[in-house]
Amino acid sequence: MRDEERWIRSAAPEMKFEPGFRDRVMARVREVEQAENLESRTRRPGRGPDTLYFHLRHAFPRLAVAGVIGLVGLGMYTLIGGAGLAGSPLDALLGMPPETLEAAFILGGV
Amino acid sequence: MAPTDDALLARARGGDERAFATIVDRYEQRVAVTVIGMLGPGVEAEETGQEVFVRLYRSLDRFRGEAALGTYLTRIAVNLSLTALNKRKRWYERFVDLSPGQESAPPTEDALDRLERGQRDARVRKALDSLPEDQRAVVVLRWLDDLSTRETAEVLTIPEGTVMSRLSRAMDRLRRELGPDG
Numbered sequence: 001m002r003d004e005e006r007w008i009r010s011a012a013p014e015m016k017f018e019p020g021f022r023d024r025v026m027a028r029v030r031e032v033e034q035a036e037n038l039e040s041r042t043r044r045p046g047r048g049p050d051t052l053y054f055h056l057r058h059a060f061p062r063l064a065v066a067g068v069i070g071l072v073g074l075g076m077y078t079l080i081g082g083a084g085l086a087g088s089p090l091d092a093l094l095g096m097p098p099e100t101l102e103a104a105f106i107l108g109g110v
Numbered sequence: 111m112a113p114t115d116d117a118l119l120a121r122a123r124g125g126d127e128r129a130f131a132t133i134v135d136r137y138e139q140r141v142a143v144t145v146i147g148m149l150g151p152g153v154e155a156e157e158t159g160q161e162v163f164v165r166l167y168r169s170l171d172r173f174r175g176e177a178a179l180g181t182y183l184t185r186i187a188v189n190l191s192l193t194a195l196n197k198r199k200r201w202y203e204r205f206v207d208l209s210p211g212q213e214s215a216p217p218t219e220d221a222l223d224r225l226e227r228g229q230r231d232a233r234v235r236k237a238l239d240s241l242p243e244d245q246r247a248v249v250v251l252r253w254l255d256d257l258s259t260r261e262t263a264e265v266l267t268i269p270e271g272t273v274m275s276r277l278s279r280a281m282d283r284l285r286r287e288l289g290p291d292g
Contacts (some may be wrong), residue, residue, distance in 0.1 A: 002282035004237075008253045011234040015146040015254065017159055024156075025163045032164055091184065098220045 115179040123170050133179070134163050140180060140255060141187050148191035148243075149198075149252035150235055158194050162187045176266070184255060185265045188247055195243055237287035245280035248273055 001009075077093070091097075113121075113132070121129035141162050144157075149155045165186050165197065166173070238246055251262040252273070263270045 002281065002285075004281055005253055007205055007230075007234055007237070007288050008249060008284070011231055012143055012147075012254045014231055015143045015151070016139060017142050017146075017156055019136055021142075021156075021159065022131055025134050025160050028160050028164050029127075029130065029167045032168065032183050 116175060117289065119173065120173075122167075130167060132161065133166070137163075137180060137183050141183055143254045144184055144187040144250055145191050147238065147254045148188065148246060149194055150239065154194055154198070158187070158190045161190055165190075181261060181265060184257070188265060189249070191242055192247070224255070233288060237284050240287050241280050241283060243278045245283070248276040249280045252277060269286070 113129075115133070115136075118129045118133050118136075122133065138273075145155045145158045145162070149158060150179050162183055166183060173179075177185070238249065243247060247266060248262060251257045251265055252259070257265065259270050259273050263275045266273070
C-alpha cells in the first residue's frame with residue numbers, strides 16, 4: 001500500500017457523526033411523515049398534481065391571457081389599419097386575396 | 111441472527127420504525143465516511159448524512175433491491191455531497207474552518223498525541239479538499255468506503271477505466287500534498 005493511500009485510510013475511523021445520529025434521523029423522518037400526511041389530508045381527491053384537472057387549471061390563466069391579447073390586437077388592427085382594405089383584416093394578415101365577385105368567379109372556374 | 115437488509119426494508123415499508131432505525135444504525139458509519147470524506151466534518155456533513163436516510167425513507171416503496179442497500183445509500187450520499195459542494199462554491203462564505211485548533215493544548219503526552227493526530231487529520235483533510243470533486247469521490251469510495259473498482263464505477267455510473275484514471279491522477283496530487291514538502 002502506498003503512503004498516500006495509508007494516510008487517507010488511517011483517517012476513516014475518525015470520520016463519524018456526533019453521538020445520537022440515529023435519533024436525529026428518526027426525528028426528521030417523523031417530521032417528513034407528518035408533513036406528508038398533512039398534505040395528503042388537505043389535497044382533494046382527483047385534484048393532485050398528476051391529474052388532467054390540475055394541469056388544465058394551471059394552463060388556463062396563461063391561455064386566457066394569450067387569447068385576450070390576441071383579440072385586443074386584432075381589434076386594434078381592424079380599427080387602425082384595416083379600414084382601407086378590400087377584404088377582411090384577417091384575410092389581409094394571412095395574405096389571402098380579397099373576397100370580390102371577380103375572384104369568386106375565377107376560383108370557381110366560371 | 112441479525113435480520114437481513116431485505117427483511118428490515120420490508121418491515122420498514124409496513125411502518126415499523128424500529129426496523130428503519132436498525133437500518134440507520136447499520137449504515138451510519140458507511141454514510142459518515144462518505145459524506146465527511148467528501149465535505150469535511152461539520153454541520154453540512156451531518157445534515158447531508160441525515161438527508162441520505164430521509165431520501166431512503168421516502169423511496170422505500172420504490173426501492174426494490176436492484177442494487178445492494180449499501181451501494182444505494184452510498185450513491186445517494188455521493189450525489190448529495192456533490193450537490194452540497196456545488197452550493198458551497200456558490201456561497202463561498204459558507205466554507206467550514208477546518209484548522210485543527212489544538213495548538214494551545216498543554217504539552218502533556220496525551221495532548222501531544224492528540225495534537226499529532228489532529229495535525230495528521232488536518233493534513234489528510236487538506237489533501238482531500240485539494241482534489242477536484244470527481245477525483246475526491248473516487249478516493250473516498252475506493253479507500254475510505256473500501257469499495258472495489260467495479261463497485262465504485264457502479265456508484266458513480268462511470269466506466270471502470272475512468273475510475274482507475276481518476277484514482278491515478280488523484281494519487282499524483284495526494285503524493286505532492288502529503289509528501290514531505292506538502
